[in-house]
Amino acid sequence: MTTAxxxxxxxTADAEQRLQELGxxxxxxxxxxxxxxxxxxxxxxxxxxxxxxxxxxxxxxAYKDPPDTEDDPAxxxxxxxxxxxxxxxxxxxxxxxxxxxxxxxxxSIP
Amino acid sequence: MRPRAFLDLARELVRGxxxxxxxxxxxxxxxxxxxxxxxxxxxWGFVALRRDQVHAFVRxxxxxxxxxxxxxxxxxxxxLNALRNQADYEPQVPGPFRDxxxxxxxxxxxxxxxxxxxxxxxxxxxxxxxxxxxxxxWP
Numbered sequence: 189m190t191t192a193x194x195x196x197x198x199x200t201a202d203a204e205q206r207l208q209e210l211g212x213x214x215x216x217x218x219x220x221x222x223x224x225x226x227x228x229x230x231x232x233x234x235x236x237x238x239x240x241x242x243x244x245x246x247x248x249x250a251y252k253d254p255p256d257t258e259d260d261p262a263x264x265x266x267x268x269x270x271x272x273x274x275x276x277x278x279x280x281x282x283x284x285x286x287x288x289x290x291x292x293x294x295x296s297i298p
Numbered sequence: 299m300r301p302r303a304f305l306d307l308a309r310e311l312v313r314g315x316x317x318x319x320x321x322x323x324x325x326x327x328x329x330x331x332x333x334x335x336x337x338x339x340x341x342w343g344f345v346a347l348r349r350d351q352v353h354a355f356v357r358x359x360x361x362x363x364x365x366x367x368x369x370x371x372x373x374x375x376x377x378l379n380a381l382r383n384q385a386d387y388e389p390q391v392p393g394p395f396r397d398x399x400x401x402x403x404x405x406x407x408x409x410x411x412x413x414x415x416x417x418x419x420x421x422x423x424x425x426x427x428x429x430x431x432x433x434x435x436w437p
Binding site: 289 | 354358361362363366369370373374376377380381394396397399400402403406407410
C-alpha cells in the first residue's frame with residue numbers, strides 16, 4: 189500500500205529553477221504535503237512549469253485513481269485550502285490539477 | 299445571449315464521443331467563466347482597455363480579490379485557462395483528453411463556481427466590499 193511518505197514526487201529541472209526565482213520552496217513543500225495527506229488514491233505528484241504571458245507558473249499534477257463517483261472534488265478542495273492557507277501573491281503562481289493516467293514520475297526520480 | 303449559455307454547450311460536448319468533443323467542451327466552459335467574469339466586472343465598473351488583455355485582466359481581478367469565493371472563481375478560471383490552452387494548442391498528444399473525465403470535471407467545476415458571481419451580486423454589502431477592494435488594489 190502506498191503511504192504519504194513514499195508517494196513519488198517529480199519536480200522538473202525547469203520547475204526547480206522557477207521555484208528558486210519565486211523563492212517559494214517552503215510554500216511548495218506545504219502544498220506537496222497537503223496533497224499527499226488529502227488526495228485519495230494518490231499515486232504520484234509532478235511539478236512542472238506553465239509558461240504564461242504574465243510570468244511562469246508551476247502546475248502541481250496529482251496522478252490519482254479515478255473517483256468512485258462522477259464528481260471528483262479533489263481540485264476544488266485543494267483550491268479552497270490554498271485560498272485559506274496562502275495570500276494571492278503566493279497561490280497565484282501555483283495551479284493544481286488531477287490526472288487519472290498512470291505516471292512514470294516514480295521511475296524519473298534520481 | 300448570456301455567456302453562461304456556453305456552459306450548456308460544454309455539457310453537450312463533454313457527452314460527445316471523441317477527443318475533439320472533450321477538448322471543445324473545456325474551451326466552452328472556460329469562455330463561459332471568462333465572459334461571465336468580464337461582464338460582472340463591467341457591471342461593477344471595471345473594463346479591460348484592450349481585447350488582448352482580457353484574459354489576464356479578468357483572472358487577476360478575481361485571483362487577488364479579498365473575497366475567498368471570488369478567489370476560488372479566479373483559481374478555477376486560471377486552471378481552465380491552462381487546460382484550454384492544452385486542449386486548443388497541443389492536439390499532438392492526448393494528455394488529459396485521453397477520455398472525457400478531466401473535461402467532464404472541468405465543466406462541473408465551472409458549473410459550481412459560476413454561481414459565485416451571482417451570490418456576490420445578490421448581496422449589496424458584500425458586492426460593495428468587493429468593488430471597493432478591487433478599486434483599491436487596481437487604482
